[in-house]
Amino acid sequence: MPISRFSMLLAGSALASLALGGCAGSASGPQLPPASFVAMQEGPGEDYVIGPLDELTIFVWRNPELGASVQVRPDGRITTPLITDMPAVGKTPSMLAEDLKLQLSQYIQEPLVSVIVNKFAGTFSQQVRVVGATTKPASIPYRANMTVLDAMIAVGGLSEYASGNRAKLIRFDKESGRQREYALRLGDLLKKGNSQANVMLMPGDVIIIPESAF
Numbered sequence: 001m002p003i004s005r006f007s008m009l010l011a012g013s014a015l016a017s018l019a020l021g022g023c024a025g026s027a028s029g030p031q032l033p034p035a036s037f038v039a040m041q042e043g044p045g046e047d048y049v050i051g052p053l054d055e056l057t058i059f060v061w062r063n064p065e066l067g068a069s070v071q072v073r074p075d076g077r078i079t080t081p082l083i084t085d086m087p088a089v090g091k092t093p094s095m096l097a098e099d100l101k102l103q104l105s106q107y108i109q110e111p112l113v114s115v116i117v118n119k120f121a122g123t124f125s126q127q128v129r130v131v132g133a134t135t136k137p138a139s140i141p142y143r144a145n146m147t148v149l150d151a152m153i154a155v156g157g158l159s160e161y162a163s164g165n166r167a168k169l170i171r172f173d174k175e176s177g178r179q180r181e182y183a184l185r186l187g188d189l190l191k192k193g194n195s196q197a198n199v200m201l202m203p204g205d206v207i208i209i210p211e212s213a214f
Contacts, residue, residue: 029183032169032199035147047092048117049126052076055119056088058100061112066104069118082107093117125204130155132209133162142203149189149198151207157190163212164190169199170206 050056052074060066068080076089083103088096093115104111120141121127127139128151135156143150148169158164164187173180182199186209189197 029168029181031183031185034196035198035200047094048120049123050088050091050093050096050117051121051123051126052089053121054088054117056093056096057116057118058097059114059116060100060104061114063108063111066108066111089123122203127203128201128205128207130207130209132167132207133159133211134209135159142201142205146201147198148184148186148201148207151201152186152190158186158209159211161211163187163210167207167209169201170208171202172204 050072052072054072055069056072056078057069058067058080066081070078070080072078072088076087077085078088079085080100083100086096086099086103091099097113097115100115101111101113104113121139122141124139126142128142128146129137129139130151131137134152135158138155140151140154152158165185167184167186169182169184171180171182172178184199184207185194185197188194
């Protein structure tokens with residue numbers, strides 16, 4: 001049976017629609033459950049791990065001259081009175097306090113040491129990185145209860161040519177030891193205010209935002 005001219009035009013129109021839909025871009029692949037814009041209950045995150053360039057205040061009870069305000073060097077170490085080149089990166093504040101206590105015990109009896117993180121950058125494993133078509137790609141220190149909306153506000157939102165609904169979130173799965181990829185709908189979140197597109201983040205997440213095809 002010959003195909004009518006009308007049928008051929010209809011088929012061509014359908015293919016064109018599919019092509020345009022693909023160019024416009026939409027979320028594909030597994031998606032994470034939505035998060036609330038405001039957490040109902042704020043809970044603590046995992047113990048903070050000190051990273052390079054973090055600024056620390058170290059207190060030694062009854063021995064203020066042994067305390068100091070220091071910045072972790074790029075090599076991951078700090079220097080305080082009586083202690084030279086103490087490794088700090090990769091430790092929690094309580095772990096570093098215990099190490100300082102052990103070193104200071106050579107000079108004073110039963111030192112009581114506390115470490116406070118004043119300004120933090122965190123290790124790479126505790127940062128959220130946003131790359132691609134955003135106003136200012138950046139690595140952001142992770143904080144407890146952080147969402148995609150928080151990260152996008154921190155980097156100034158999407159760029160003019162971003163294809164927000166084709167964005168991806170890359171996350172390392174500790175159980176399987178592999179990276180997993182999730183679809184994000186940043187266009188729906190930022191331009192339409194769709195709360196279902198807001199998801200919780202985890203330390204080490206990477207958000208990749210592609211540009212639109214045209």
